[in-house]
Structure formats: structure tokens, C-alpha cells
Amino acid sequence: MTLAEHRTASVSKPEAVRRVALVIGGVLAIAVAAVLSLAFGSRTVALPEILEGLAAWTRGEVAQQLGAIAVQERIPRTVLALAAGAALALSGALMQAVTRNPIADPGILGVNTGASLFVVCGIAFLGISSTWAYLGLALAGASLAAAFVYVIGSIGPGGATPIKLALAGAATTAALSSLVSAVLLPRAQAMNEFRFWQVGGVGGASWDTMAVIVPLLAAAALVALLASPALNALALGDDVAVGLGVRVGRTRAIAAAAGVVLCAGVTAIAGPIAFVGLMVPHVVRLLSGPDQRWLLPLSAVGGAVLLTLADTIGRVIGSPGEVEAGIVTAFLGAPVLVLIARRTRIKAL
Template sequence: MSTRTLPAPVVARAGHRRLTLGLGVAAVILLLLMAASLSLGAENVPFADVWQSLTAGGTDADVIVRGVRLPRTILAVLVGAALATAGALMQALSRNPLAEPGLLGVNAGAALGVVIAMAHLGVASLTGYVWFALIGAGIATVAVYTLGSAGTAGASPARLALAGAAITAALTGVISAIVLLSSTVFNGFRAWSVGTLSGRTAPVVIQVAPFIVVGIVLTLFLVSSLNALALGEDAAKGLGANVGRTRLLGVVATTLLCGAATAAAGPISFVGLVVPHMVRTFTGPDHRWLLPYCLLAGPILMVAADLAGRLIARPGELPTALVTAIVGAPVFVYLIRRRRMAGL
């Protein structure tokens, strides 16, 4: 019997079971990748030693597992969740399927905040970058939405994309001017801007985790409003959604997620763009399922990319941003050519 001949409630329950099962499978995949991330690298550590180090300590592997790989793996999970969630949120708010932190100027704003902190305030540590990256990301986000919403026509996907491109170009020019005036700032910015999780320790994780957690909670709070907004502003208002509050809280959540993730790992491309589209091919546009899946799919991609970068070039490693770009670009092209972009 085809699904067309089944009663709607039966079809709905089957779909609910499928999506719930998918979340469980994704969670298992993420846990396996995290275990592999703790075990594999320039020097492989047996899983038994990893478990012993995590549960009891006192092993020769403590320095590698607890000191280096555990913070790095946790940060990969946080950054992946933050970027994927921010991408889905920005696509919903702007109703633009190409919206992501890099396109709408958020990464450039965060980068400018970091550069100013390096050049004029003497900040030289990753933990010191966070506040400046958040401020820069917030200013850029507000500027893009203000510029894209100016005039009687209001905001539209095309206007927001153009505003994001203009703000990104302007901020990139300012960043280039600053870093070229100082070799010290240039070297520091170059090391940060490659987009990597290498060298990130527990203090960095502790610094950015609260911002990312608050941003995720804010986004999940907006689930119903985002579903209503997908129907258009007039329909959303008719359904009782507070469009102004939704956009304001969405901007705050985007700033927290992108600013913290970019401050910790540098600019990471394609995660915020590709992951929501990949998830939509399975869940559809319903944010009640889309966002939880993004919270798992984003970390899966980040942990896998970080692990691949360590294994491909060991004993050295490839920057995580390079791996996500190599993987993300062809996947995105495939989604466009074969499946078309899933509706928002």
C-alpha cells in the first residue's frame, strides 16, 4: 500500500518515527567520530588508553588525550553546532537560501574585531579575541540588516545578499589596510585566519562555550516563529508571530553563534551554508526538526573535517577550514544540480 492511500495521521507518525530514528543514528555517528578524534592523529592512542585517561587518568596518554585532543574535539562540536545553527537561522530570517555567516558579513565583522584587538590593544591570546570578535560580528550583522532593510521596499533576500557583499568588501579592505601596516599583526592574523582547531586548549573552550550555548537556546526558542516567518511576514503576523522580536532575537543569536565560533577557530566556510541544505533534503523545511539535525550534522562535519586534516597530512595537518571547503563545495554543487535547493 502506498503512502498516498494511508490516512494522514499514519503517514505523519511514520515520518515522525523516521526523523526520530535519524536523530539517534546521527548522535551515534557523532559519538564514534569523537572517539576516533581522541584516538587518532600524529600519534595514535589505543581506545583502551583513551578510556582510561578520560575516566581515571594517570596514564602516559593524559597529555595527548586530556590536554590536546579532548578540548579540540569539544571545540569542534561547539563550532560545528554554532555555524550550522547560525546558517539555518540566517537563511530563515533573510529567506535567502545562500545566507551564511561569510556571505552576510558576520565573519568579516568578527575578523575586523580581532585585527583591531591585535593592532591597537595588544591582545595576543585566543581567549582575548572573543569579546572583540563578538562586537565586530554584532556591528556587521546590524549593518547588513539595516542596509538591506532601508527604503520603503523593506528587506528582501536579494537586498540582504547585496548588503552583505558590500559590507564584507568594505570590512575586508579595512582589514587588509591594518594588517599590511604591521608584520606582527600580519603574522598573528594569518595564523588565526586560516581557520583551524590546532592549538585550541581548555581555556578557549570555556571562554566560547557560554556564548554558543546561549545562542543555540535562543535559536531553539524561535522555532515556531521561524516556521511562521517562512510563509512571509504578513502570514506570520496573522499566525500571531512577533516578527520584530523574532528578527531582533535572531540577530542576537546569530551574533553570539558566529562571533564565538569565528573567534575560537577563525573563519570556517561552507558549514553554515551546506549543512542546513543537506539536512532539509531529509527533514524538509520544518525548523522543529531542521534545527536539532543541524545541531548534530554540523558537529559531525567539523569533527570529521578536523580528523581528516590530521590524518591526511600527518605528522603535520591541514587546516580545518581547508577540508570543509574541499568537501563543502562539491557537495553544494551536487545539491544544486541533482536535488535543487530545498525550500526554506
């Protein structure tokens, strides 16, 4: 019996019912979050105006009512918030599975900041302006930062332990953030135009950039979901995984690459949004269990809901301006990080 067959056979009926309920609840939560995102902002829009704006948008027309026009303008950022939140949560779940680190997250492990540094350097020194250039630099920066943190965290006895990876990631993030500031501060134009890189947000959403990024995120998400049975085997230990026929090195490399692509793609279009990949997988794991075949897709759903609601909350509390979604997620995520650190037993150095 394969690992997947064993897990399928061992799922009890109540557990299966709970997971189906989670899927249905997740779909409903996405719908509610999307409606709230379309309804609230500098102007509150009623449900009839939302329906009018959506109907006109599907026909390719410009709405006539002011509220419906506001809805049409909010559609791109709502779509981006859903896609970016799903990608970040999925990336965090992958990194936690690959490193067996309960506090692994694109922001904590320096991946976000590495992508940001390369993009900012490209803007300041190379004058890049295309989405493809942003994406290429973000992928390069995220990959190098992830590799650097893993190498540093692997030095010394015990290899890449969770606490060493967390410390290496925190130090790398601090250093790279300083470099981002050093590049931007003397350049007022770049600072004004790309200051959202330091906090992250979806306010700059456009269909042109999403047409480039979202297909890449979808492809990386598909790779992650296909790797979920092998990730279940990795959770049992490398020796057991090898005995079950899993190629440990290849599985880790594929899952890590998918996580980096998901994080870098979001960073290229929305800036470094932290804590989504940390919070959501932990909550989902408590509800659905550790099975990666359920944890990964449900994390994507939870991340989409969280970031969309964070963006909506930022618009409401900052009205008539807005508070970037990255600030809201950081405000929510910091206490969660403290709680996880207090409740999780991590091996010492």
C-alpha cells in the same frame, strides 16, 4: 489551534519515525566523529589507548602511555570542534530562516569577516590578549557587519531580497577581508600569531577559553531553540505570522541576535570557519523537512559532526603537520554552494 499544535497533529507516523531515527543517527555520528578525532593525527591511537586516556582524564591524572597522552591532548580540540560546528550550523539555519535566503551563511553574509576584523584590529592597535576582549570585539564586529549587509541589501525596490543580500554579503566580505590583510601584513608578529584568523581552525583549543565561550554559545543555542515555533510561523509569511499571534519584528531580532552571537563566539575562539552554516541546514532540511523545531537541533548535531570530521581529515592529510579545518570545510562547501545556486530559484533584483 495554534501553529505548534497544527504541525504536531499533521506529522505522520512515518515522518515521526524518520525524525527519531535521525536523532539516534546523529547521536551515534557525534560519538563516531569524537572517537575518530581522538584516534587520528600525527600519531594514530588504538581504541585501548583512547579508553586509557579518557579514563585518566576523567580522574584528573596524566596518562602514562604515549598514545593515551596524545588522546588527552586531543580532547580539548575535539570538544571545541563539536561545540563550534554545532554553533556555526545553528547560526546558518537561523540566518536562512530570518532572511528566507537559501544561501545565507555567517561567512557569505560577512558576519565572520566582520568579527575577524574587529579582533585583528584589537590585537594590532590595542594589544588585547584576554578571551573576554576577543569576544566583545567579535560580537561588535559581527553585529555591525550583519546590520550593514542587511541595510545595503534592503536598498532599492523589493527590499532585502535573497539575491541582494547575497551580493551585499559577498561584497562586504571581500572588502573586510582586504582590511584584515591590510592590518596584518605590516605587522609580522601579529601576522604570525594570528594567521589562523584567515582560515579558521580548532588547533588552539584550551579549557580556559572554552570556559568563557561555550556557556555563551549554549545560552544563544537555547534562545534559538525556544524561538523555533515562531520561526515556523515566519516561514508562512509576515501577515500569516501576525495572524497567528507572532511578533514578527521581535522574533526576527531575537533569532538574528542569537545567530550573530553563535557566529561571533566561534570566531573569537577559532577564527572564521566558512560554509558549515551553509551546507548542514540544507542537508538536514532534505532529511527532516522544514519544521524549525527539528531543523535547528538536527543542524547543530550535523554541524558538530562535520567540523569534527573536517578537523580530523585536516590532521590526517597534513600529517605530520595539519590542514586547518576551515580550509577543509571551504573545499567541501564551494561545490555545495554552486549546486544550491543552480537548483534554487531566487527572485531577480
